[in-house]
Each structure stands twice: as C-alpha cells, then as structure tokens.
Amino acid sequence: MTDTVWTVRDLTGSARRAPADPAIDDGALSGVTPAGPAARAALHTAAAERLAGNGRFEQAYLHLREAVRLLNGTTGTTVEDELGRLRREHAEAREQSRRDSLTSSYNRRYLDERLTDLLGTGTGRPVCLALADIDHFKQVNDTHGHPFGDRVLQRMVHELGRGLPRGAFCARYGGEEFALVLPGLGPDDGVAACEAARERVAAHDWTDLHPDLRMTISIGIAHTDRADIGVEPLVDEADLLLYTAKQAGRNAVAHRSADGRAQLAGAASGRRSIPQLDAGHGRPGPPPRATAE
Numbered sequence: 001m002t003d004t005v006w007t008v009r010d011l012t013g014s015a016r017r018a019p020a021d022p023a024i025d026d027g028a029l030s031g032v033t034p035a036g037p038a039a040r041a042a043l044h045t046a047a048a049e050r051l052a053g054n055g056r057f058e059q060a061y062l063h064l065r066e067a068v069r070l071l072n073g074t075t076g077t078t079v080e081d082e083l084g085r086l087r088r089e090h091a092e093a094r095e096q097s098r099r100d101s102l103t104s105s106y107n108r109r110y111l112d113e114r115l116t117d118l119l120g121t122g123t124g125r126p127v128c129l130a131l132a133d134i135d136h137f138k139q140v141n142d143t144h145g146h147p148f149g150d151r152v153l154q155r156m157v158h159e160l161g162r163g164l165p166r167g168a169f170c171a172r173y174g175g176e177e178f179a180l181v182l183p184g185l186g187p188d189d190g191v192a193a194c195e196a197a198r199e200r201v202a203a204h205d206w207t208d209l210h211p212d213l214r215m216t217i218s219i220g221i222a223h224t225d226r227a228d229i230g231v232e233p234l235v236d237e238a239d240l241l242l243y244t245a246k247q248a249g250r251n252a253v254a255h256r257s258a259d260g261r262a263q264l265a266g267a268a269s270g271r272r273s274i275p276q277l278d279a280g281h282g283r284p285g286p287p288p289r290a291t292a293e
Helices: 003-017 038-054 057-075 079-097 108-119 135-145 145-159 187-203 232-247 266-270
Strands: 127-134 169-174 175-181 217-225 251-258 262-264
Touching: 003 145, 003 251, 038 057, 057 169, 108 127, 108 175, 127 135, 127 145, 127 187, 127 232, 135 145, 145 169, 145 175, 175 187, 187 217, 187 251, 187 266, 217 232, 232 251, 232 262, 262 266
Parallel strands: 217 251
Antiparallel strands: 127 175, 127 217, 169 175, 251 262
C-alpha cells in the first residue's frame, strides 16, 4: 500500500463517519489539505454521498463534478462521461431487476407492474392475459434431472416469445408457468396468438435436447376491455381457464365464448369433456377425504 492510498482511505472513511448535518455543504472540506488530487477527489465523493443522503442533490452533484474534474487529468474522464456511465449502470440494473435469472424472460415483478399500468390507464383498451403451463414437466425433472429441466425452460421461453404480436411479452409466472401479456388484442386475436404459441411448442424439434423428448403446453386466456377491473380478477380467470385446459386433456388453449362458456381453441375444439367452471369462483379444491364408518 502506498501512503497516498492510505490517505485516500482514511479521508474517505472520516468523511463518511462524520455526523450527517443538513447545514454542511462546501464547508465539509474546510481545514483539510489532502496529499493530492486523488485524495481530494475521495473527499468530494464522500461529501457527495452525505449530501445525497440528506436529500441535497444539487450540492451533491457539485461535489461529484469536482471529484471528476480532479481525476480528469489522469483518467481523461469528463463530467458528461461520468454522468453517462451512471445513467447506463442505473438502466442496466433496472433491466436486470425485471428479468428472471434462469430464463432471461421478464419476471413476476415486471409482470405485476405492467398489468397494473395497462389496467390502470382508465382508457378501457383491451388486454389479454394468458397463463401457460408446461405439460408433465415434473416427469421431465424426475427423468432427466433439474439441470436438464432448466434447459427445457430456457428453450420454452424462446418458443413462446418469438412469435408474439408487437407489444406483447412473455414473463415467467413461477416454476413451469409463464404469462403471455397481449395488449390491444380482442378476445379472438388473443386466442389466435395463444393457439399459435401452443402449435409452435408442439411442433418444435426437442430431440436435440433428448431423442425421446416431446413437449406441449396448456394455456388459459382471459380478456378484458373494462377500465375498472383489477389485476387479480384477470389473473384468477386466466388461471381458472388454464385449469380447464388441463382437465380437458392438456395441449390446448381454453377461453370463454361470448355466452360465458369455456371452450377449447383449434384442434382441441372437438373434445367432448370440457369442465364448465364459473368465473370468479377459482379452481375447485381437492375432493374431501373418505372417512371410515
């Protein structure tokens, strides 16, 4: 360690340990004579952190600008460069906070934020929300292991997202469930987009992951054009219809017709056994246990 490094560390530590005082501005550096520009810049940086912590952002900016000026002679960094770097880092951190770490799709946090925004505009613009669940995914994990299952999830995100309409997006809802958000689409177009996604997954060549692998998904899609509906009722309806698609044989898209009946789209529309569950009641619970007489 050089004497300069120790001086910078000591000066910065002293400045950060000093009690926060809203009256402190440039006087925070009075009476201190650091050994060189790097040490002086460290003092300005520490003072900027204290001032920003007290909400005095304009004075904090002045200290930060002075710190950059002191270091400019050796680094070639301008104030504009430093501020641009900080903006980029902030944008990257914000984007990372919205992404699922495994699949790189959007995460539940971003999904909730976007749905709240879309439903809270008060314009009554149509929105479709679909919940998609990978069929028999537990068997994939049990047979091939969780690392293999992770690769299936990553591939699934790509197949779900690559053909979505403009403005739509895919988010990981949890486990092997994904949400498809389709702003601006009416019920017919929303169902068509989901049926296309189901067909992409079913037709995809999964054999490069394993020779015997075949994957399908089940989807429930809900639609609203009301300005007063909340996120939870829309999610509950999509979840109920996902349950309907599962109970009706899987590898299907379930939706409601104009008269409120649950239907299956596309090739699955001819199936006979389609559960009819009322909207707003949620999935039925497990059957009661039989008790011994």
